[in-house]
Amino acid sequence: MNDDIIVAIATSRLEAAISIIRLSGKDCIAFVQQFFTGKIIDKASHTITYGFIKDQDEKVDEVLVNIYRGHRTFTGEEMVEINCHGGVFITQKVLNLCLKKGARMAEHGEFSKRAFLNGRIDLSQAEAISDLISAKNDYASQLALKGIQGNISHFIEDLKEDLIQIITQIEVNIDYPEYEDVEELTADSLLPKSVKLQEKMDHIIESSKNVHLLKDGISTVIIGKPNVGKSSLLNALLDEDKAIVTDIAGTTRDIVEGTIRLDQIVLNMIDTAGIRDTDDVVENIGVHKSKALIHKADLVLLVLDGSQPLTQEDKDLLELSEDTNRIIVINKKDQGVLNDIQGISISAKDHDIDPLIQKIKSMFELGEITSSQDDILANARQIQLLEKANQSLKSAIEAMKQQIPTDLIVTDLYESWESLKEILGERAKEDLLDELFKRFCIGK
Numbered sequence: 001m002n003d004d005i006i007v008a009i010a011t012s013r014l015e016a017a018i019s020i021i022r023l024s025g026k027d028c029i030a031f032v033q034q035f036f037t038g039k040i041i042d043k044a045s046h047t048i049t050y051g052f053i054k055d056q057d058e059k060v061d062e063v064l065v066n067i068y069r070g071h072r073t074f075t076g077e078e079m080v081e082i083n084c085h086g087g088v089f090i091t092q093k094v095l096n097l098c099l100k101k102g103a104r105m106a107e108h109g110e111f112s113k114r115a116f117l118n119g120r121i122d123l124s125q126a127e128a129i130s131d132l133i134s135a136k137n138d139y140a141s142q143l144a145l146k147g148i149q150g151n152i153s154h155f156i157e158d159l160k161e162d163l164i165q166i167i168t169q170i171e172v173n174i175d176y177p178e179y180e181d182v183e184e185l186t187a188d189s190l191l192p193k194s195v196k197l198q199e200k201m202d203h204i205i206e207s208s209k210n211v212h213l214l215k216d217g218i219s220t221v222i223i224g225k226p227n228v229g230k231s232s233l234l235n236a237l238l239d240e241d242k243a244i245v246t247d248i249a250g251t252t253r254d255i256v257e258g259t260i261r262l263d264q265i266v267l268n269m270i271d272t273a274g275i276r277d278t279d280d281v282v283e284n285i286g287v288h289k290s291k292a293l294i295h296k297a298d299l300v301l302l303v304l305d306g307s308q309p310l311t312q313e314d315k316d317l318l319e320l321s322e323d324t325n326r327i328i329v330i331n332k333k334d335q336g337v338l339n340d341i342q343g344i345s346i347s348a349k350d351h352d353i354d355p356l357i358q359k360i361k362s363m364f365e366l367g368e369i370t371s372s373q374d375d376i377l378a379n380a381r382q383i384q385l386l387e388k389a390n391q392s393l394k395s396a397i398e399a400m401k402q403q404i405p406t407d408l409i410v411t412d413l414y415e416s417w418e419s420l421k422e423i424l425g426e427r428a429k430e431d432l433l434d435e436l437f438k439r440f441c442i443g444k
Contacts, residue, residue, distance in 0.1 A: 004026075007095065007105065007106060008095075009022075013088060016086035017085075019085070022079065023082075035055065035097060046072075051063065053094050060097060066083070075118060076114065076119065126425070127378060139211065139264055143211065163416060164417060166190060167410060201393065208378075217268040221293045221299070223321065238258045238260055295324060300321050301326070303329045303331050304330055304341060327360070331347070334352070390416070
């Protein structure tokens with residue numbers, strides 16, 4: 001870890017009552033004392049001192065300075081926070097003075113990165129800080145707060161402990177077979193413990209994927225043949241004219257996207273090109289894109305024209321989307337519904353879409369994240385690593401069932417354990433860290 005002093009504005013760069021300039025690094029209290037009139041050199045940690053920031057003989061601002069000593073700080077280093085008046089000009093002037101005196105501008109996420117590298121937080125807690133800043137709803141903020149408090153660390157440590165106990169039993173039998181008081185292990189005796197652990201991982205992965213939809217938004221694709229009202233539905237949901245709406249079939253030839261919020265649910269909407277057979281080269285590319293998105297989406301809204309009998313194109317789409325998480329939307333109910341397909345009847349043109357909104361809410365509303373939902377991972381990286389750990393464990397279980405010698409089984413168990421360690425950053429590579437932390441706000 002470098003001993004240099006980093007500095008950044010930790011609050012929004014807008015006019016406000018207060019702005020906070022954060023510094024961290026070796027001897028940063030003495031560094032700030034050079035241009036602060038209050039006496040902080042001998043002050044105790046976690047105290048606030050009144051004074052002025054001065055550039056030589058010129059008073060720059062009247063401030064309060066917080067100091068943090070030793071390893072009880074966020075970064076694990078000495079830290080100072082200068083609370084100055086929140087004008088954009090004056091805040092920048094204080095920052096520039098810090099830089100002129102020799103501090104270095106912090107990189108994105110560098111305060112959190114130092115906290116991780118100094119052992120103050122693990123990688124899951126660092127990610128949770130970023131998640132809390134970018135939270136879009138209560139689900140995301142509750143989940144992030146649990147992560148900051150070390151919830152992910154606790155249950156991953158429990159999984160590691162269960163796994164290492166299995167590994168240790170095998171290693172003892174391999175390394176010390178002469179000890180009579182060591183129970184002789186076989187694949188059969190290891191199998192129940194391993195299966196129980198694998199079931200626990202399965203449950204965490206499934207719960208995490210469900211909550212992940214609420215945290216990051218539900219990928220929602222609107223499909224249908226041309227001119228059934230897909231773009232009108234998107235505009236009604238967005239409450240704006242984002243998509244082009246005409247009576248000409250095939251108007252939407254590419255993907256149109258937007259995001260809407262239904263209470264705590266975020267829908268990442270995608271309006272696709274109308275799906276039909278066409279000789280138009282550009283439209284045909286859009287049709288292929290639309291079909292590719294159907295099976296990747298978390299939710300499919302299949303729009304049918306209720307004022308017309310079902311066509312073969314409609315029937316093909318019903319079959320194509322049959323195995324997806326879909327809602328059949330019968331549009332143009334203001335013109336009378338002629339088909340007998342069961343679905344949600346709306347009029348997108350008149351913005352009469354409340355029945356559809358209520359259906360979506362009933363499908364995805366989960367209520368508060370309670371203490372009984374503690375074992376939840378926060379992001380795709382963590383879920384992917386637990387899936388990797390789970391797959392290695394499953395390979396070991398399969399080997400046990402085939403009565404393969406335990407000294408060969410232990411390799412898969414070690415791979416599972418390494419994946420669990422990586423969730424907490426215990427085996428993180430430097431390039432992975434750079435990629436993760438550069439997404440943070442610069443003063444975080």
